[in-house]
Amino acid sequence: MRTDSTLGINFFVRKKRNDPNMYDIYLRITVKKARAEVSLKRCIKVCNWDKKRGKAFPRNKTMEDLNAYLDTVYGEILNVHRDLHMERKLITAKSIKARYVGEDELNHTILELFEYHNKNMVHALKPGTMKNYYSTEKYLKSYIIIKLKTNDVLLGELKHKFILDFENYIRTFKPKKNRKTCSNNGTMKHLERLMKVTKLGVRLEWMDKDPFRNFKLRFDKFDRKYLTQREINLIEDTTFTSLGKERVKDVFLFSCYTGLTFMDIKLLTWDNVSRGIDGNYWIYTKRIKTDEPLKIPMLPKAVEIMEKYESAPQAGIALLPVYSNQKTNAYLKEIIKACGIHKNISFHTARHTFATTVTLSNGVPIETVSKMLGHTKLSTTQIYARVLENKIGQDMQHLIDKMGHLNKQQAVAE
Template identity: 25%
Template sequence: MSKELKLLIREDLVMKSGKTRIEFLIYFEGKQYRVPTGQSIEPKFWIQKSELVDKKSDDATKINSYLSERKQEFEKYKRKKEALEENVSLEEMKRILKGIPLEDTKGMKNKSIYPTISKAFDDYVKLQKMKPGSKNNHRITKNVLVDFSKSKYRKELTIEQIDYKFVVQFVKYLREERPIPNQQNTVAKRLKLLKTVLRFSNRIGKYNIEDPFSNYPIELGRHKEIALTQEEYSDFKKAKLPAEACKSLKLAKNIFIFCCETGLRFSDAMDLSWEHINEKMSSFEKLQVKTNQSVFVPISNQAKAILIVYRNQYKDTQNHVFPRIDIQVMNRYLKDLAKLAGIDKNLTSHVARHTFGTNLGASGKISAYMICDLMGHSDIGMSQRYINLSKNELQKAMEAVWNKNA
């Protein structure tokens, strides 16, 4: 990284006009490099201490303004490279100090000055403090956008090419053209992340690109809580896997059951280590990945049996309880497991957490305050919904009985 930039005049090269060149001196990787500014001045008007032209010179205002601008562009370039953890380029620094735009390089006329979709996402993630789950959401959204871009335009677009039409076509792709179409809330999530990254990239690069979302409202779907009933959960546990079932399918089933028994989010199941679990395997306590709040959960016999399996069969250098599995892979296998169990619901990893809360509420023995503690909610209102969900299940059950006896 360049440590220092100085301005000086070439007193050893005085021209016939009596003037001498003003040059930049870059200290870069232990060496010095001179870069001409294209400006010249009589030596008597140069103030080396301030690195400025004396106001007594008629050209002082013009030259000082130009030199100040070049310095500012140089510092801006360095800060951006540092923020993105990228190496500075000597040639790029020279071009900036000469006042030559970086995108004007010969032989690179077709190269866009704008970042690609994937670079814009990568740069945004680098500069933000994100939890692993958020990073993963940005990674998935980036990959989906790049796949769409390449399938629709046969190349990965740069950010200035993303317009209103792109957004409309992307939404259609998510809803109708993907192998597994996305629900409205997932579509909204993808669009929100794209909108945030575009605006950030526009600001940091000062591109002044038109916002494709200025006339495109992002609509959330109606939130629908999905949980397994006691009967469905029992069917899920009893579901027999095919003899040729892979390890990942078995892992997905075990993690889902463990989360149904403990109320853990998928991110916390992946983060769970043996250090969180007491010696008797009767309970665990850990900080939640999403909220950073502590949660204490007693361990059921079913959950304990799963822990014993992985304690004996799986060894991890990070002391994790469960082998690594991607959430998208997990959710795909849950679709297969739902079919095997005869469950007509869209199972995802988060359904396990809702199942835990709903079954606690249905028991009639656990208050909303206890559910709040067990699930690590910051607001008891979030826990109260599981009591209401349980009442709805009871209502449906009674209606089924009444219809049968009618």
């Protein structure tokens, strides 16, 4: 039965699998040739169904009750269509079905959607990425309970104001254990993850509109810290009596000469190292973060560090003696201070140093550097090139100032 130019409501049957003499009754909703079907959980004998009329017969109490039920369903679908139209929402066969069976945004909640996302993505995303999603979910639960004084929020209630208030909550939230409040970029990353979850909700047709459609993420741009060649030399020339510091120094320098991240180095074994067609040592591995394959020719100083630990107890298991991330960075701060380097750096600074000081500034093409870093986009590597441009500008300014000073001295002498 077609009610207007776009909406069609029909009842049809399919034979039951376990009983060829019985039909299961279904509802079919059609909007602009797109269909959605609903099982009505009713059955009827084959001989009692009029396929042409989509009705039960003959006229008796049982069949009349069934037809009355079908008329009720028909009316409910019309009401759903009308309600969606009045609410100015997108009308599709699936959206009508979702509203009718109670699976639209009027019933789904944001925490339910977040849980659905995490359960379905846990095997698709890296553990580190999932950890970030769990962190965002934790912030969201805290905001809903503490600020909104409720246990959950219906997807239909997510508006632009919800996003703004949640942003402010993250910015001002004071974590325990003397941890710092979230930075601007940290806040934006939480909102970016929530945005991805709500977009999933739109694709699932659990919600009609994305509350982020008028929201713009605002990330602060900053230059990535790296060490100069002089600073690398300072670290290399400093010997530590502490075994822990000496090991962390070596692992940090190994990262400076290979570009590998902390976790990538931690998982390296001797199986990841072999000689290439050029006769030199190469590292063959994959980035933990992106699963991108890496083929890195080892510089002599990286080989020197590797061979230093060849006979160590962990040989055959781990390539280098790597401590926990927390312990490594704690030692690293002491190392940097002892070397007289006044920069606030972390272990990841070594990767930036490889990209800038070790490779790009020595004429290695940016495409090659990008490949060795395992970047999936060249634009990511170009950030380091911009850093070098700043350095070039500063160096040239020093030269200009120096030449200006010499010219003044020459003028005075004349």
